[in-house]
Amino acid sequence: xxxxxxxxxxxxxxxxxxxxxxxxxxxxxxxxxxxxxxxxxxxxxxxxxxxxxxxxxxxxxxxxxxxxxxxxxxxxxxxxxxxxxxxxxxxxxxxxxxxxxxxxxxxxxxxxxxxxxxxxxxxxxxxxxxxxxxxxxxxxxxxxxxxxxxxxxxxxxxxxxxxxxxxxxxxxxxxxxxxxxxxxxxxxxxxxxxxxxxxxxxxxxxxxxxxxxxxxxxxxxxxxxxxxxxxxxxxxxxxxxxxxxxxxxxxxxxxxxxxxxxxxxxxxxxxxxxxxxxxxxxxxxxxxxxxxxxxxxxxxxxxxxxxxxxxxxxxxxxxxxxxxxxxxxxxxxxxxxxxxxxxxxxxxxxxxxxxxxxxxxxxxxxxxxxxxxxxxxxxxxxxxxxxxxxxxxxxxxxxxxxxxxxxxxxxxxxxxxxxxxxxxxxxxxxxxxxxxxxxxxxxxxxxxxxxxxxxxxxxxxxxxxxxxxxxxxxxxxxxxxxxxxxxxxxxx
Amino acid sequence: xxxxxxxxxxxxxxxxxxxxxxxxxxxxxxxxxxxxxxxxxxxxxxxxxxxxxxxxxxxxxxxxxxxxxxxxxxxxxxxxxxxxxxxxxxxxxxxxxxxxxxxxxxxxxxxxxxxxxxxxxxxxxxxxxxxxxxxxxxxxxxxxxxxxxxxxxxxxxxxxxxxxxxxxxxxxxxxxxxxxxxxxxxxxxxxxxxxxxxxxxxxxxxxxxxxxxxxxxxxxxxxxxxxxxxxxxxxxxxxxxxxxxxxxxxxxxxxxxxxxxxxxxxxxxxxxxxxxxxxxxxxxxxxxxxxxxxxxxxxxxxxxxxxxxxxxxxxxxxxxxxxxxxxxxxxxxxxxxxxxxxxxxxxxxxxxxxxxxxxxxxxxxxxxxxxxxxxxxxxxxxxxxxxxxxxxxxxxxxxxxxxxxxxxxxxxxxxxxxxxxxxxxxxxxxxxxxxxxxxxxxxxxxxxxxxxxxxxxxxxxx
Numbered sequence: 001x002x003x004x005x006x007x008x009x010x011x012x013x014x015x016x017x018x019x020x021x022x023x024x025x026x027x028x029x030x031x032x033x034x035x036x037x038x039x040x041x042x043x044x045x046x047x048x049x050x051x052x053x054x055x056x057x058x059x060x061x062x063x064x065x066x067x068x069x070x071x072x073x074x075x076x077x078x079x080x081x082x083x084x085x086x087x088x089x090x091x092x093x094x095x096x097x098x099x100x101x102x103x104x105x106x107x108x109x110x111x112x113x114x115x116x117x118x119x120x121x122x123x124x125x126x127x128x129x130x131x132x133x134x135x136x137x138x139x140x141x142x143x144x145x146x147x148x149x150x151x152x153x154x155x156x157x158x159x160x161x162x163x164x165x166x167x168x169x170x171x172x173x174x175x176x177x178x179x180x181x182x183x184x185x186x187x188x189x190x191x192x193x194x195x196x197x198x199x200x201x202x203x204x205x206x207x208x209x210x211x212x213x214x215x216x217x218x219x220x221x222x223x224x225x226x227x228x229x230x231x232x233x234x235x236x237x238x239x240x241x242x243x244x245x246x247x248x249x250x251x252x253x254x255x256x257x258x259x260x261x262x263x264x265x266x267x268x269x270x271x272x273x274x275x276x277x278x279x280x281x282x283x284x285x286x287x288x289x290x291x292x293x294x295x296x297x298x299x300x301x302x303x304x305x306x307x308x309x310x311x312x313x314x315x316x317x318x319x320x321x322x323x324x325x326x327x328x329x330x331x332x333x334x335x336x337x338x339x340x341x342x343x344x345x346x347x348x349x350x351x352x353x354x355x356x357x358x359x360x361x362x363x364x365x366x367x368x369x370x371x372x373x374x375x376x377x378x379x380x381x382x383x384x385x386x387x388x389x390x391x392x393x394x395x396x397x398x399x400x401x402x403x404x405x406x407x408x409x410x411x412x413x414x415x416x417x418x419x420x421x422x423x424x425x426x427x428x429x430x431x432x433x434x435x436x437x438x439x440x441x442x443x444x445x446x447x448x449x450x451x452x453x454x455x456x457x458x459x460x461x462x463x464x465x466x467x468x469x470x471x472x473x474x475x476x477x478x479x480x481x482x483x484x485x486x487x488x489x490x491x492x
Numbered sequence: 493x494x495x496x497x498x499x500x501x502x503x504x505x506x507x508x509x510x511x512x513x514x515x516x517x518x519x520x521x522x523x524x525x526x527x528x529x530x531x532x533x534x535x536x537x538x539x540x541x542x543x544x545x546x547x548x549x550x551x552x553x554x555x556x557x558x559x560x561x562x563x564x565x566x567x568x569x570x571x572x573x574x575x576x577x578x579x580x581x582x583x584x585x586x587x588x589x590x591x592x593x594x595x596x597x598x599x600x601x602x603x604x605x606x607x608x609x610x611x612x613x614x615x616x617x618x619x620x621x622x623x624x625x626x627x628x629x630x631x632x633x634x635x636x637x638x639x640x641x642x643x644x645x646x647x648x649x650x651x652x653x654x655x656x657x658x659x660x661x662x663x664x665x666x667x668x669x670x671x672x673x674x675x676x677x678x679x680x681x682x683x684x685x686x687x688x689x690x691x692x693x694x695x696x697x698x699x700x701x702x703x704x705x706x707x708x709x710x711x712x713x714x715x716x717x718x719x720x721x722x723x724x725x726x727x728x729x730x731x732x733x734x735x736x737x738x739x740x741x742x743x744x745x746x747x748x749x750x751x752x753x754x755x756x757x758x759x760x761x762x763x764x765x766x767x768x769x770x771x772x773x774x775x776x777x778x779x780x781x782x783x784x785x786x787x788x789x790x791x792x793x794x795x796x797x798x799x800x801x802x803x804x805x806x807x808x809x810x811x812x813x814x815x816x817x818x819x820x821x822x823x824x825x826x827x828x829x830x831x832x833x834x835x836x837x838x839x840x841x842x843x844x845x846x847x848x849x850x851x852x853x854x855x856x857x858x859x860x861x862x863x864x865x866x867x868x869x870x871x872x873x874x875x876x877x878x879x880x881x882x883x884x885x886x887x888x889x890x891x892x893x894x895x896x897x898x899x900x901x902x903x904x905x906x907x908x909x910x911x912x913x914x915x916x917x918x919x920x921x922x923x924x925x926x927x928x929x930x931x932x933x934x935x936x937x938x939x940x941x942x943x944x945x946x947x948x949x950x951x952x953x954x
Contacts, residue, residue, distance in 0.1 A: 081541050083858075391847075406862035409829070415857040419870055424844035427873035434859045434866040 042095040046070060049197050052096060056166055059173060062180075069186035069196030076190045082324055082353040083382040083414055086295070089260060096198040096231070154214065160244075161206040162217055165233055168204035175206055179237050183266040183303045183330070191262040192299045195231045199264065202233035207242035207273070216472050218247040232263040238273035240306065245276040245472060261320075263298045271306030271333070278471050279327075280479055282319035290349025290378075293321025300327035304336035304362070312339040313356065314470045316479045318486045321350060326384065328357035331365035331396075338367040341467040343479075345486050346379030346411070355385035355416075360396040360426070371402040372464050375411035376487060382414040389426040396423065400430040405437065405463055407456070407487070457484040494534035495553040496635070500526060503642050506560055513562040514645040515615035517623045524632060525642035532635045545820035545852050546762040546791040548636060551734050556675035556706050558643060559589055582663035582693065583608060589668060590676040591646050603656055611647035611679055622649065625683050629712040629740035629766075636736060640677055640710045647679025652688035652719075661691040661911055666707070668733065669699035678709040684719040684747075691722035691911055696758075701730035713741035715749050717771060722910050726754040727761060731786060738764040745771030745800075752909055755782040755790045756921060765794040769803040769831075779908040780809040783925050784817030784849070791820035796838075798831040807838040810905050812898055812926075813849035822854040825868065829860045838868040843875065843901060845894075875901075895926040 049070045053063040078089070155162055161172060168176050186196035207213055238244055248265075261283070269275050277300075286293025296319075302311040313327040329338030340356040358367035367387070375381035383402045404413035415432045437459050445455030461468070461480055468476050468483075503510065503526050511519045535552055536543040584595035585608060592610035602608055607618070615622045630637040648664055666678060682692065698705060715721050727735065735758065743749050753763050767776050782790040796805045811819040825836040842851045855868040875897050883893035902922050909915040 391850075404857070404859065406859065406864075409832075409862045411862065412858070412860045414859065415855070415868070417853075417855060417870065419853040419872060420850070421842070421844060421852075421872040422850040424847055424849055424874055426844075427871075429869075429871045429873075430853075430855065431869040432855070432857060432867060434857055434864060436862040436864070 043092045044070075044094070044096055044198070048096055052198055052200075056169075058169060061177060062169060065181065065186065066197050069193050070198075072187055073190070073193035073197055076193055078190050082384070083380065083416070084322055084324060084351050084353050085380075086322060089295070091194075094230075094260060096200075158211050158214070159208040160211060160213055161204065163204055165199075165202040165204050165235070168235075172204070172206070175237070176204065176235065179235055179266065179268055181266075183268060183301050184264050184299050189299060191297045192264055195233060195262045195264045195299070199231045199233040202235070202263070204234075205236040205244065205246060207238045207244045209239045210241045211239075212242070213244040216245045216247050230261045230263075232261070234263070234265040236265075236267045236275060236277070238267075238269050238275045238309075240271040240273060242270070242273045243275075246278070247472065247475060248277070248279045249281050259293075260295045261297065263300075265298065265300040265327075267302035267311060269302060269304045269306060269309040269311050269333075269336075272308050273306060274310040274312075275302065276312045276472075277302070277314070277327070278475060279313075279315040279317075280471075280475060280482070281315065281317050281323070282482060284321075285319050285348065285350050286321040288348050290321065293350070294319070296320035296323045296325065298325040300325060301330065301357075302328070302338075303330045304333050304338060304365075306336070307333040307362070308335045308337075309333045310337040310339075312337075312341075312470070314341045314467065315343070315354075316467070316471070316482070317342070317344040317352060317354060318482055320352075323350075323352040323354050326355050326357055326386075328359070328386075329367065330359045330361065331367065331393075332361045333365070334362045335364045335366075336362050337365070339470075340367075340369045340371070340385075341470045342371045343374070343464045343467045343483070344372070344381055344383075345374045345376075345483060346381045347376040347486065348379060349377070350379040352380070353382040353384055355383045355402075357386040358388070358398060359386070360389045360393045360398070363393055364395040365393060366397045367399075369398070369400040369402070370466055371400075372467055373402070373404040373413055374407065374460060374464070374487070375404065375413050376407035378408075378410045380412040380414070382416060383432070384416040384418075386418040386420070387428055387430070388418075388420040389423045389428065391422045393423055394425045396426040396428075398426075398428045400428075402430075402432045403463070404432070404434040405460065406434065407436065453488070457487060460484075460487060494532075495549055496529055496532055496534060496639075498555065499552075499639055499643065500529050502558065502560075510560050510643065510645060513560060515612045515619075517615040517619050517626055518612065518644065520623075521627050521632065521641040522643075525638040528633055528638040529635060529642060532638070535635050535639075542793065542822060545818070546760065546789070548736060548762070551706065551736060551760060551762070552639070552708075554673070554704065554706070556673050556704070557670070558675050558677070559591075559670075560643070560645070562591065562645065564588075564591065582661045583658075584663045584665065585609075585648060587648060587664060587666045587676075587678060589670060589674060590644070590678055592648055601660075603658055605651075605653035605656055606658055607649060607651035608662055609649055611649045611681060612645065614649035614651075618651075621651065621683070622681070625712065625714055626681055627712075629714070629742055630710050630738065636708065636738065637710060640679065640708050644677040644679050644710075647681065650680070650682045650690075650692065652684045652690050654685040654716075655687040656685075657688070658690040661693050661914075663693045663695070666694065666696045666709075667699055668697070668703075668705040668707070668729070670703060670705070671700070673704040675706040675708065678707055680709070680711040682711070682713040682721070682723070684714065684716050684721050686716045686744075687718045688716060689720040691724070693724045693911070693914065694726065696725075696727040696729050696733075696735065698730040698733050701732065703732060705729070705733045707733070707735045707737070709735065709737040711737070711739040713739065713749070715741060715743045715747040715774075717744040718746040719744070720748045722750045722752075724752045724754070724909065724911070724914060725763070726756070728757045729759065730757065731759045731788070733758060734760040736762045736764075739766065741765075741767045741776075743767070743769050743771060743774040743776060743803075746773050747771065748775045748777075750777045750779075750908065750910060752779040752781075752905070753792060754780075754918065755784070755788075756925060758788055758790065760789040762791045763793065765792070766797075767795070767805075768797045768799060769805060770799050772800045772802045774800065774803045776803075776805040777908060778805070778807040779905045780807075780821075781902055781905040782811045782813075782819060783902075783922065784811065784819060785814040785925075786817065787815070788817045790818070792822075794823040794838075795826065796824065796836065797826040797828065798834045798836060799828045801830065801832045801834070803831065803834055805834075805836045807840075808905055808908065809838075809840045810902055811840075811842040811851060812845060812902065813842065813851060814845040816846075816848040818850050818852075820852040820854075821870075822856070823868070824856040824858060825866050826858045827861045827864050827866065831861050832863040834861065834864040834866065836864070836866045840868075840870040841901070842870075842872040843898065844872065845874070845898075895923065898926050899923055
């Protein structure tokens with residue numbers, strides 16, 4: 001450590017001490033302390049950004065990164081081009097550093113909303129996990145802790161790094177520094193700038209050269225994945241010839257206190273490496289009348305930097321009041337491959353504007369997009385995607401298919417593909433269809449004694465199968481059930 | 493500073509003069525348009541959704557002259573008008589820059605009750621009829637519509653009464669002819685009553701390929717119940733000509749509307765097609781084709797809206813882009829709540845024939861109703877190598893094989909054209925274009941059997 005760094009670190013510690021004192025005292029400095037955890041008062045300013053950094057004992061360069069992002073964020077306005085109706089968000093009303101354990105969290109499962117328990121049981125989620133998911137204190141649980149430890153040992157043997165972002169900053173600063181912001185720059189967009197300024201925690205994965213990760217890496221099994229807060233940051237690096245399959249989220253409905261989620265996921269894929277990223281998102285979607293619910297505004301992007309690298313996104317989106325995200329691939333390596341498989345289900349008053357970007361920069365790069373939208377109730381479901389072929393990217397190939405299924409006469413299904421081809425050797429195809437479930441198919445099922453609701457579940461699952469098949473096995477089974485449950489009672 | 497300012501200033505300083513050269517019905521909209529424009533920061537530019545590839549702000553920024561004094565610029569129509577389509581005798585009218593000049597003896601040839609004349613003249617003669625329709629479809633709050641409303645002094649008015657079938661196609665020839673850079677504000681108003689039937693062909697030309705021209709054109713089409721209208725819009729202008737043309741159509745019950753937009757030669761073109769299916773069981777067919785080479789820039793934007801149930805719509809847009817040509821397409825299918833049993837299809841296919849050519853496409857579906865069948869497809873690529881190989885194997889030269897395949901590629905748009913003469917001419921023009929010949933109509937010979945379309949030379953000196 002250079003003397004300068006030492007100095008910075010010292011001041012950082014000093015700051016932290018001051019803050020600790022301040023936060024523990026009653027209202028003396030205007031801090032809210034009615035919750036027994038670290039909370040910075042709501043509002044966003046340069047001070048708050050410094051405070052977050054100091055609290056996490058971050059090195060100087062990271063603080064600089066945050067500050068640059070914050071200053072850039074100040075110059076931006078929230079974009080409004082999406083097919084979404086977003087109530088104004090007061091960024092000063094949000095507390096930017098909080099991993100709150102609310103005092104009113106349920107003490108036992110009896111206090112949890114019975115409807116939620118019902119859903120858990122249908123999904124077949126173990127009791128211990130139910131407790132964790134419904135927001136109970138989880139200190140004393142659970143089997144997976146030991147699972148986690150054994151996993152960790154196995155991973156360490158192979159040289160795989162899988163830890164929280166904060167740990168990574170401490171233990172592998174060079175790696176983090178090298179890759180942080182290299183795919184999603186802090187200047188990228190409004191929410192990316194916000195996240196870069198105030199991100200709380202997240203996951204860091206590094207797969208060394210030639211290593212094939214032997215198991216699915218899941219945030220779900222990592223203890224510090226809980227309470228990563230609303231500004232999560234994930235960084236995955238697959239070095240040459242490496243392979244990893246990464247799972248994010250879980251099928252169970254998540255109780256969540258934060259309304260705005262603005263996460264960033266960055267993935268770097270080097271020569272001949274492959275990353276598979278699967279998401280199942282089922283955050284609180286608000287009640288039947290569209291009150292409450294999470295805003296999920298995420299920037300996810302992967303850079304296929306190496307030749308013949310491959311990145312595959314699979315997502316099943318059933319939750320959140322508003323989903324606004326476009327997991328993207330920058331296909332820079334020669335012969336690199338990008339894939340995007342998505343099922344987005346919206347019901348009640350949910351809104352989704354989601355899709356992908358495939359940016360072909362490398363020669364002979366290929367991409368496939370399969371998007372299935374299902375809208376029910378009064379929801380609005382949009383696919384928006386970009387396929388771009390750069391002038392020098394010869395021989396690129398893209399195939400896009402996006403289908404929408406309409407389940408009620410009040411919902412909306414929209415498709416907005418953008419296709420920019422700047423090279424004459426590219427072949428780019430796009431097709432989209434919108435329709436409702438055919439009466440004939442329903443009739444066929446009814447005839448054979450399958451009730452209408454079940455029949456719709458069957459048909460929808462068949463419709464989404466192409467995407468479900470891309471999920472890791474155990475995930476796929478759960479996701480299938482989830483789809484059925486989500487649509488229960490929402491078919492008119 | 494926005495380019496709007498130069499236009500609002502022009503109007504402020506010359507309001508009376510502009511009114512004087514026009515008709516009261518047209519003048520009525522100017523004031524409101526001026527106010528709308530004064531409150532608008534700028535025309536749509538590259539950062540405006542839907543205008544990413546064509547900045548209207550830049551298109552309208554240069555200082556063009558506008559003929560508000562209504563001076564007749566001398567033009568020899570006989571020399572200029574070469575848009576002759578054989579085996580098709582048309583009822584012809586000319587729009588020289590922005591002034592309407594009827595073809596020879598046109599009034600005698602029109603079926604009874606049909607009106608085809610200058611918009612300003614029609615506004616004097618049939619004020620009720622014109623006022624009922626003028627500016628009713630084009631949204632007055634839109635900046636470019638407001639610009640046209642504010643400054644337009646003349647245009648074309650076509651009225652087809654109830655159950656009248658106009659056998660001969662109506663042709664409007666738009667000609668730019670001016671020794672200085674000029675902007676023309678053009679307007680076409682088509683009113684088809686119940687059961688009426690007609691085909692309308694609009695050709696864009698430039699007389700002088702060394703001058704910069706800009707046209708701002710607004711077309712409004714009212715298709716009454718059970719009417720059947722074909723509207724063909726063909727552009728063959730020059731590399732220095734820019735154009736922003738917007739078509740607004742409203743279709744009533746059981747009506748049929750066919751719109752074909754054909755761009756063969758141009759500079760920078762942006763065409764908007766806004767078609768609303770407002771009555772049940774209406775049918776809309778929208779075809780578009782563009783063959784671009786050099787630095788041509790062709791941007792088509794279609795918005796088809798189904799507000800009534802049981803309607804059908806179909807869109808086909810095809811582009812062949814060579815050299816450094818740029819193509820853009822944005823097409824929307826909008827289905828409102830309650831528009832059940834809608835069938836709406838859209839297809840956009842593009843061929844890139846050279847390294848420098850580029851294509852941006854953005855098909856869209858906005859569906860707010862569940863009982864529908866909608867689809868769109870878009871492809872961008874190049875000719876099928878297997879097909880090429882097959883043909884070369886059989887002794888067809890590469891160039892010829894390519895041309896043949898491209899012709900076949902364009903055929904399904906050309907086949908939507910329901911005027912036999914025009915369809916054949918288009919096949920011929922496309923072929924010529926693909927052979928690399930300058931396929932202006934001027935190269936076509938006057939082989940028509942019916943020569944009465946040749947304009948009266950007297951008109952040219954007006």
